[in-house]
Amino acid sequence: MLRRFFTAHWLVVIAFACAACGGMGRAAAADTEAAALDEARLKVALIYNFSQFIEWPSSAFGAPDAPFQICVLGADPFGASLLAVQKRQHQGRPIQVTHPATVEEARHCHVLYIDNPRATPLGRDLAKALGEASVLTVSSAAGSADEGIAIGFVRQADKIRWTMNLNAVRRAQLKVSAKLIEIAVNVVGERGK
Amino acid sequence: MKSLDIGIGRPYAGKTWWLALLLALQAPFSQALADPPKSDDDLLDLTFDQLLSYRLVVPGALTKLTRLESPAATTIITAEDIRLTPARNLYDLIEVYVPGAYWMMSATGPKLGVRGNISSRNYKYLLVLNGRVMNEKASVGASSELETWDLSDIERIEIVSGPGSVTYGPGAVAGVISITTFKPDAARGDSVSVAYVDPYQSKMVAASKHLETEQLKMFAHVSVTRTPGQMARTFQVSNNNTLGFVGDDVRPGVQPLDYYGDFKDQPQVKAHLALEFANGWSWWTRYTQQGSNWFSNEVKSTFNGEQVDQQGLRSRQFTSTASKDLALGDKMNLATVISLGGYDFERRGENVFSTDRDNALNYRFNYSSKQLVVRSTLNWQTAGGTQSAVGAEWTRDQYGPGWGDSPQQMRMGESGEIINGPDSQALKAGNGGDANRTPGQPAIYVGNGWGASTSSLFAETNLALNTEHKMLVSGRADKNTYTKWLLSGRLAWIWTMAEGQLLKLTGQRSSRMNTASQLFVNAQRGFSNDPERLDAIELRYSAQWNKTLAWNLSAFHDNEEVVVFQGVDNINRLVGQLKLNGIEGDLHVTVPNGRFGVAVSMVRQQSWKMAPGVVTNNVSYSDYNFPINGTGTPLHRQLGDGNDLNNWPNDSIKLFGEYKVAPAWTVHADLRWFSRLQGALDGLAGLQQAVAGTAADTAAFKAAYARIAAEGAFASDARLNLLVDHAFSKAWSLQLYALNLLDKGNNKRYAYDEAGNTVAAPRLVRLVEEPRAFGARLTLRY
Numbered sequence: 001m002l003r004r005f006f007t008a009h010w011l012v013v014i015a016f017a018c019a020a021c022g023g024m025g026r027a028a029a030a031d032t033e034a035a036a037l038d039e040a041r042l043k044v045a046l047i048y049n050f051s052q053f054i055e056w057p058s059s060a061f062g063a064p065d066a067p068f069q070i071c072v073l074g075a076d077p078f079g080a081s082l083l084a085v086q087k088r089q090h091q092g093r094p095i096q097v098t099h100p101a102t103v104e105e106a107r108h109c110h111v112l113y114i115d116n117p118r119a120t121p122l123g124r125d126l127a128k129a130l131g132e133a134s135v136l137t138v139s140s141a142a143g144s145a146d147e148g149i150a151i152g153f154v155r156q157a158d159k160i161r162w163t164m165n166l167n168a169v170r171r172a173q174l175k176v177s178a179k180l181i182e183i184a185v186n187v188v189g190e191r192g193k
Numbered sequence: 194m195k196s197l198d199i200g201i202g203r204p205y206a207g208k209t210w211w212l213a214l215l216l217a218l219q220a221p222f223s224q225a226l227a228d229p230p231k232s233d234d235d236l237l238d239l240t241f242d243q244l245l246s247y248r249l250v251v252p253g254a255l256t257k258l259t260r261l262e263s264p265a266a267t268t269i270i271t272a273e274d275i276r277l278t279p280a281r282n283l284y285d286l287i288e289v290y291v292p293g294a295y296w297m298m299s300a301t302g303p304k305l306g307v308r309g310n311i312s313s314r315n316y317k318y319l320l321v322l323n324g325r326v327m328n329e330k331a332s333v334g335a336s337s338e339l340e341t342w343d344l345s346d347i348e349r350i351e352i353v354s355g356p357g358s359v360t361y362g363p364g365a366v367a368g369v370i371s372i373t374t375f376k377p378d379a380a381r382g383d384s385v386s387v388a389y390v391d392p393y394q395s396k397m398v399a400a401s402k403h404l405e406t407e408q409l410k411m412f413a414h415v416s417v418t419r420t421p422g423q424m425a426r427t428f429q430v431s432n433n434n435t436l437g438f439v440g441d442d443v444r445p446g447v448q449p450l451d452y453y454g455d456f457k458d459q460p461q462v463k464a465h466l467a468l469e470f471a472n473g474w475s476w477w478t479r480y481t482q483q484g485s486n487w488f489s490n491e492v493k494s495t496f497n498g499e500q501v502d503q504q505g506l507r508s509r510q511f512t513s514t515a516s517k518d519l520a521l522g523d524k525m526n527l528a529t530v531i532s533l534g535g536y537d538f539e540r541r542g543e544n545v546f547s548t549d550r551d552n553a554l555n556y557r558f559n560y561s562s563k564q565l566v567v568r569s570t571l572n573w574q575t576a577g578g579t580q581s582a583v584g585a586e587w588t589r590d591q592y593g594p595g596w597g598d599s600p601q602q603m604r605m606g607e608s609g610e611i612i613n614g615p616d617s618q619a620l621k622a623g624n625g626g627d628a629n630r631t632p633g634q635p636a637i638y639v640g641n642g643w644g645a646s647t648s649s650l651f652a653e654t655n656l657a658l659n660t661e662h663k664m665l666v667s668g669r670a671d672k673n674t675y676t677k678w679l680l681s682g683r684l685a686w687i688w689t690m691a692e693g694q695l696l697k698l699t700g701q702r703s704s705r706m707n708t709a710s711q712l713f714v715n716a717q718r719g720f721s722n723d724p725e726r727l728d729a730i731e732l733r734y735s736a737q738w739n740k741t742l743a744w745n746l747s748a749f750h751d752n753e754e755v756v757v758f759q760g761v762d763n764i765n766r767l768v769g770q771l772k773l774n775g776i777e778g779d780l781h782v783t784v785p786n787g788r789f790g791v792a793v794s795m796v797r798q799q800s801w802k803m804a805p806g807v808v809t810n811n812v813s814y815s816d817y818n819f820p821i822n823g824t825g826t827p828l829h830r831q832l833g834d835g836n837d838l839n840n841w842p843n844d845s846i847k848l849f850g851e852y853k854v855a856p857a858w859t860v861h862a863d864l865r866w867f868s869r870l871q872g873a874l875d876g877l878a879g880l881q882q883a884v885a886g887t888a889a890d891t892a893a894f895k896a897a898y899a900r901i902a903a904e905g906a907f908a909s910d911a912r913l914n915l916l917v918d919h920a921f922s923k924a925w926s927l928q929l930y931a932l933n934l935l936d937k938g939n940n941k942r943y944a945y946d947e948a949g950n951t952v953a954a955p956r957l958v959r960l961v962e963e964p965r966a967f968g969a970r971l972t973l974r975y
Contacts (some may be wrong), residue, residue, distance in 0.1 A: 012499070045236040053241075074785040083382070084234045097715050101856045116785055123785065167585065183241065 042160055043153060044081045047111060047138060050151060051090055053177035056110055060134035060173075067096040071109035074116070074123065077140070103129040110134070114131045116141045117149060127168060134172050145188050150174075154185060203714065234410075254360055254665060255582035256572065256655040261735045264665060264685035264699040266747050266777065268292070268792075270350040272375075277851050277861040279916045279930035279968060281390070281453070283339045283350070287370065289863045289914075291352045292777040293845055299945040301333055301488050301505055301540060304338070307354050308749070309759060309773050309796040309838050310367035310727075312757070313811060313947055315339075316708060317367035317725075319357075323374060323477060325566065326362055326513050329536050331592055331605060331709045332558055336538070337510040338372065340483045343399050343416035345386060346465050348375045354777065355733060355749060356703030356729050359667045359681040360406070362586075362649065366705045366727045366753070374477070375468045377403065377410035377723040379817025392970035393453045395420040399463075410469045418461040422454025422486060422502075426962040428904060429492075430955055434897040439492055442900075448493045448500045452765050452961055456484030456505035456541075488944065491543035503550065506540040506558075511597065526574040534564040546626030551602075553618035554626035560606045562709075563591045570651075579656050586649040590709060593642030600641050605630070606710045607758045607765075614638045627686045634763055637717050645674040645709055663687040671704070675712035679704040679713040693737040703727045711758060711765040720764050725756035744780040750799075751775075755812055768807045769816065772799040773838065787852030794845045798838045798872070813839050813875040819948070821883055831883040835875030839957075840945055842910075844868035846921050861930075863918040870907040873946060876957050877901065897955065906958045910938030924974055932966040940964075 047070065061068075068090035074080065076099065085095050090110075100106040103122060112135050117123035126137065127148030137149045144152035145163040150172065152163045166189030169176050181187060236244075252513065268291045280286040284296045284303050296305045299313060310317055316334030320327045324650040329336050350372050357365040399416035427449035430436040439449040455461065459482070467477040484507025494503035514532040521527055525842040539559040545643060546554035553559060570584035594603040594613070601618045605611035612619050612628045619628040620636065628675035651669040658664060665685040672678045683701035690696055706712065712722050731749040738744075753771045758764070775796040782789045801813040808817040816833045849863040881898060884890045916930035933940040944959035 038873060042244065045239060046241075048237050049244065051238075077783075084237060088233060088237055099856070105761075177730055179241070183245070 002179065030173045038081075039160070040078045041081045043140070044078050044085065046153075046160065046162070048085050048088065050136065050138070050180065051111055054136060055104060055175040056134050057173050061093070066093065068093045069096050069098055069109045070111045071098050071100050071106060071113065073100055073106055073112055073114040073126075077115055106130065107133040107135065111136045111138060112137045114141075114149075115139065117144060117147065127171075132171055132173065134174060136172060136174060137168060145186070151184075152193075163188070165189055207357075211440055219515050254655070255570065255584070255651065255653040255667065256580040256665070258655070258665075258687075261629055261693070261695045261737060262663065262687050262697075263735075264683070264687065264697045264731075264733065265360075265415060266292075266354040266731070266733060266745065268352045268354065268779070270352070272348050272614060275344050275347055275350075276916060277859065277928075278849075278863065279861070279914045279932055280344075281393075281395075281932070281966075282341055282943050283344065283370070283756075286344070286350070287352055288865060289847065289849055290790075292779050292792040293354070293796060294352070295842060295845065295867065296849075297840060297943050297945040298487055298490070299947075300488060300491065300504065300542075302336060302485070304945045305335075305339070306841060307368040308751070308775055308777070308794075309798070309841050310751070310753070311840050311945070312367075313945055314708070316364060317363050317705060319365045319369050321361060321369060321371040322479070322495050322512070323372070323514065324516070324530065325512065325532050325534075326364075327510065327512065328364060329508065329510075329538055329562070330564075330590055331538070331560065331562055332561075332607075333506075333508075333538065333540075334708070335370065336506075337481050337483060337508040337536070337623045339370075340485055341461055341463060341481065342388075342390075342395055342418045342420065343397055343461070343463055345384075345399050345416070346374050346401065346414035346463065355731065355751075356701055356727050358703040358705070359651070359669045359683045360653075360703060362669070363671045363679050363681070363704050363706045363724070365378035366703045374465060374467065374479075375401070375412050375414070377405070377412040377467050382970055384974045386970060386972040388968060388970040390420075390966055392423045392964055392966060393420050394423070395453070395968075399503075406469050412465075412467045414463070414465040416461075416463045420453055420455050420461070420485075421458075422451030423964060424449050425452040427452075427488075427492075427960075428906075428962070429959045430897070434891075434893045436897055436900055436955075436958065439857045443491060449961075450488050450491065450493060450502050450504060452486070452488040454486045454502055454503075454957075456486060456507045459484060459507070473519070474515060474517045476513070476515045478511075480509075480511045482509045484508065484586070486964065487542075494543055494545055496545070496548070501550075503541055503545070503555070504543040507538070509537040511535045525571070528570045528572070530566065532564075532566040533594075534566070535561065537561040539595055542626075546621075546627060547618075553602045553604050553609075553612075554621055556602075556604050556619075557609050559595050559598065559602055560592055561595045561598075562593075579654065581652070581654040583652040587653075588647045589644065590638075590646070591642060591644040592709065603642075606637070608634075608763060610634065610636045610714065611639055611710060612636050613640055613641075634718065637714065643713065646704075647671060647673045661689045667701075671706070673706055673709075673712060675716040676706055676722045676724065679706060693739075695735050697731075697733045697735070699729075699731045699733070701729055703729070705756070707756065707765050712972070715765055718764070720766070722765075723756065723767065725754060727751055727753040736910070741783055742780070743783075744778065746776070746778040748776050749774070755810070757811065759807070759868045767804050768810050769801060769803040771801050772798060772813055774799055784852075786854075787850060789850035789852075790848070792847040792849075792952070796841065796843060798840065800836075809823060811839060811945070813837065813872055814879050814948075815872075817879060817948075821880065829887055829889060831879050834879030834882065835871065837875055838949070839872035839876060840870075840943075841872060842867035842870050843872075857920045859918040861918070862913065862914065864913050864929055866909065866911045868909050870943070873907045873943075873957055876946070876948070877907075877955050880955055901955060901958050904958075905938065906960065907943075908938060910941055911935050912940055926972045926974075928968075928970040928972075930968050932968070933963055934965065 024070045053176045082097050088095050106112055114123050117126050117139055138151045145165040148168055150165055150168040154161050162184055163186040164184040270290050281771045287294045294307050298305050314334050320335035328334050353369040357369045361369050385400045397418040402413045404411040427439040431443055435443050437443040462482040464480045469475050486502040486505040488504055491504040493500040515532045519527045540557045542557050549711040566588045572582045574580050594600045600613035601616055603613050604619050609627045649671045653667040656664040667683040669681040669910040670678050670854050681702055681704050685699040688696045715722050729751045733747040735745045751773050755769050755771055756767050777794045779792040801815050814834050815836045819831050821829050821831050846866045851861040853859045913934040914932045918928045920926045940963040941960045942963050946957035
């Protein structure tokens with residue numbers, strides 16, 4: 001029975017019939033899903049975009065021509081994809097990608113990505129260790145915004161979204177565009193303070 | 194003469210095809226897909242709104258699916274995996290990471306198997322590079338790229354385990370190897386690296402260069418690898434039950450081939466140039482040259498009193514491809530590819546029929562091909578997230594003498610019977626190697642060459658039934674000059690059980706054309722050219738439980754009509770029906786400073802039935818009826834024994850991982866364990882049983898079996914590789930690594946058993962004990 005079902009005749013006829021039916025549907029809504037991407041590449045592009053919607057205090061830069069530093073603490077899931085940002089600039093400053101080994105080094109970062117803060121003592125105490133340093137922390141760990149990370153990536157179905165912790169943003173003395181907050185699927189901390 | 198039919202499927206000749214395709218083509222193409230960004234740099238130009246519309250994707254379908262949604266069992270090997278894995282080439286790399294993948298040696302080069310599907314040629318899977326099929330179509334299938342030591346130009350490799358011809362084209366019966374090279378992107382910087390591997394004495398130098406202007410981006414890569422090889426311990430069986438290690442127990446004074454040595458001492462060469470233009474066109478061109486001394490039962494040959502590597506094969510391939518993705522509105526996309534290619538292939542045999550080493554009489558294959566491929570695929574989306582794709586492809590292949598050779602040197606066909614004409618070097622009455630050597634089947638004259646065309650049509654729809662359920666429906670039809678239409682189809686149901694947990698049920702048919710030479714010769718001699726077909730059903734569960742843990746589990750059933758060349762009567766035909774079942778799984782753990790994984794595979798033959806009139810086969814000894822002593826008296830006939838696949842380890846477990854032990858130090862280890870090759874053991878038992886009690890059951894025969902047992906042939910085998918990576922600075926890094934650290938099983942690499950013994954000797958026992966090897970690679974990035 002099964003063998004008969006899987007003859008080329010029926011599979012192919014069903015295939016084309018359904019392809020035809022699918023194609024003859026109504027015109028798509030404007031917000032229908034677009035093309036698809038590798039997860040790491042998409043996150044790199046989002047991190048770069050975050051930096052365009054956030055303002056850092058001048059005290060975050062040691063010199064007028066000091067580079068804007070995007071850092072990865074611990075495991076780097078981005079590989080070569082992250083290096084593409086080094087060709088860009090942030091408000092006239094060159095962008096530099098670094099991999100700090102200590103919290104002291106991480107304090108010099110402007111964006112600090114940590115894949116899973118809970119996995120190491122350093123990561124668990126990251127918010128406390130950074131104190132009021134002007135560092136935008138970003139992570140992919142579930143619930144990271146609840147645990148003091150400024151922006152936490154979340155997957156909704158097959159798309160990437162984020163949650164935000166405004167207390168962490170405020171503590172780092174960063175000014176965040178309302179657009180970033182609007183898009184966030186969840187916001188921790190009070191707005192407008 | 195018609196081909197044999199065992200009653201499981203008929204060539205489909207209905208006209209419903211055309212009706213269905215016309216219906217698909219008239220679909221109202223509303224708004225189109227966004228033009229996908231080409232590089233990481235392009236991505237940075239996108240707005241939030243654009244980025245938020247992108248989904249996560251893996252291959253295995255014409256429409257866009259996420260990794261979890263994909264109905265195809267796909268293993269992804271990244272550039273970082275390649276950099277940290279001490280693999281000699283892609284065969285090793287795939288064997289490390291892909292569940293169940295296993296490779297063997299043969300006279301036509303290494304043979305890769307997936308899910309129990311392995312053959313004497315690599316024509317049961319497709320090798321795809323940047324979306325273009327790179328298989329050598331005339332004889333050998335996937336050959337170029339796979340033996341290359343240098344892999345540093347590859348960004349990622351996606352391996353589809355199981356059938357996939359509905360997406361990738363005819364030939365993807367066992368799987369697909371899809372390679373993506375680095376894109377033009379200056380941000381990656383430039384690099385130079387050198388490497389050395391002992392005892393193969395392999396020396397490699399490679400360099401990559403990126404460039405970017407306002408008008409174009411460029412990536413260029415070049416490498417040269419020279420490998421003399423090593424005379425590894427080679428166990429084989431000669432006639433009259435003489436067996437043991439070459440030069441020692443058997444054939445004293447004769448040397449084995451230099452394992453992994455360059456064919457004709459010519460180095461491997463790889464040159465790649467990719468350009469992306471501001472107007473959206475992409476163009477890449479690539480040249481590869483690779484050749485090695487591979488054997489199944491051969492040793493060095495003697496010319497002028499000197500032992501030399503005569504047996505071997507070489508592939509040289511040139512490909513130039515232009516492509517453009519054109520956005521037609523917001524929801525529609527037209528992808529067009531135009532590609533030109535050339536392939537030069539030669540295989541020289543061990544036997545000496547002419548004192549001129551490169552005389553056509555000493556060759557089995559020596560020819561080249563030219564190819565033109567044109568393909569267009571239209572993708573669009575409709576209401577509710579449903580996606581559809583439809584496309585067409587046309588390919589022209591022209592075959593002729595090898596590059597730089599005269600027409601008189603050309604040899605093609607399974608017996609080297611396709612030659613230019615009566616002035617061919619391959620015609621020499623009374624001498625071996627003659628193109629006329631098969632009785633009643635004289636050589637076929639083609640002058641300066643011959644050609645064939647293939648037309649293909651394909652379509653797919655990805656129906657979003659609701660938020661939890663999707664249905665993927667795909668179909669493809671291919672027709673060659675010398676075949677009827679080949680049909681492939683797939684129906685897949687995708688159920689999102691919970692966030693990050695999906696269950697997929699897939700039923701599909703995959704098809705394979707015979708090689709171009711086989712199609713041509715069969716057509717010339719009046720035989721039909723029925724395709725090989727594989728019907729498969731698979732249930733797959735994929736889960737991404739959290740950031741740390743991801744895993745997949747598949748259960749599958751394959752029903753395959755196996756078509757191969759039969760040397761007994763020199764035609765290509767159906768030899769039997771194979772049914773098998775399998776379970777595969779892989780689990781990946783990501784921790785802050787490392788990654789670890791395990792891949793397991795269990796494949797069991799359910800049944801194997803030879804077609805009427807067939808007496809021997811490579812698939813399994815479970816159905817077998819072969820006169821092992823020819824016309825000897827009494828006639829010893831080996832009958833079916835056991836119920837396992839030949840040329841396949843039933844079970845395998847693979848462990849792999851890497852860990853950053855310090856900021857500048859990373860350690861990688863991988864372990865492969867293959868269980869007993871039970872099907873081969875069945876072949877030995879069957880032979881023993883056939884001879885038992887006859888005049889051939891001599892003391893020498895029994896001693897031969899004792900020797901095989903002492904060697905531990907077809908027993909379990911485990912391999913352990915280790916690598917240490919140290920970054921001295923941002924610019925300099927050094928890797929030190931070791932292969933085959935364990936002695937368990939002596940790291941045996943078996944030769945593919947093509948069965949059909951003609952003497953009472955277990956010739957299926959042929960292997961190399963691969964040596965422990967050590968390598969170093971120094972890289973400068975700037």
